[in-house]
Amino acid sequence: MSTPPAVRTATALLRAEDLVKRYPVRHGLTRRLAGHVAAVNGVSLEVRAGETLGLVGESGCGKSTLGRMLTRLIEPTSGSVCFDGRELCGLGDDALRPVRRELQMIFQDPFSSLNPRQTVRQILTAPFRYQHLPPGEPVEALLERVGLRPEHARRHPHEFSGGQAQRIGIARALALRPRLVVCDEPVSALDVSVQAQILNLLADLQDELGLAYVFIAHDLGVVRQISTRIAVMYLGTIVEIAGRDALFARPAHPYTHALLAAVPLPDPDAERNRERVVLRGDPPSPLQPPSGCPFRTRCPRADERCAAEKPVLRDLAPGHRVACHHPEETPA
Secondary structure, X not given: OOOOHHHOOOOEEEEEEEEEEEEEEEEOOOOEEEEEEEEEEEEEEEEEOOOEEEEEOOOOOOHHXXXXXXXXXXXXXXXXXXXXXXXXXXXXXXXXXXXXXXEEEEOOOHHHHOOOOOOHHHHHHHHHHHOOOOOOOXXXXXXXXXXXXXXXXXXXXXXXXXXXXXXXHHHHHHOXXXXXXXXXXXXXXXXXXXXXXXXXXXXXXXXHHOOEEEEEOOOHHHHHHHOOEEEEEEOOEEEEEEEHHXXXXXXXXXXXXXXXXOOOOOOHHHHHHOOOOXXXXXOOOOOOOOOOOOOHHHOOOOOXXXXXXXXXXXXXXXXXXXXXXXXXXXXX
């Protein structure tokens, strides 16, 4: 469903409306079409200049697919993606080339996203060759900006640790001075201590360069540390979106409440006495999603209305929207 005019922001840098991505499922030797999987099913969101929008949810909920559609690495089945007022869907490679200077991506696995045959210098100068631009900031300066040494420019990706390789991926994303970077679980494959270093680096770069981020993760602690606003996804749809503090203090959707209840507390007494929220059943198959609300098969509040009518995102408070017929009233 398209974003109502009342919640649109004139300063939105990126706006997605009613994005859908369906993949065909084929069976047998004849590759008979058995149906379609809706990886993303009607997502609308916006990212403002200079902010970080966190995107969280279970594995398989469509977060990475959505991130790739926002950067046009994947063509949506339907819907709209506007960057700085320009529609991106349907544009060819030549028309997209200038847009990609301002819209970059950091991938989850740094080693699979870096060419093992190229040196770091070749990797960091590749964006300029693709854009037919003269070299910009010196490679040595880019490396120092992300916490690496100038002599690392002569090495190949296999000579680095996971954290160092991710820093190279960040440097490549920043080479063209983008305005928005989609971070697809950039710290999930790293050790906890290295995660903190990368998060601090991303925050410092945001302050220094005025970047906007779409930060995709399944770790709520990581998302809380870096995000300005947070969107919660379930089975290809956004079920709740709110400011970081409001979401953690007053989750309205039962699924958000269950996600937050699964995060361990550092205080042993508080952890022992906290309310336990256990979801029943398994996530439904995206090939055969339930009617009405996609979460109703696991929701303790589901009723006949939930089975018959799919909830849409509606305002609970300024900046806090939820797709639920029976939102929870959680005290601060």
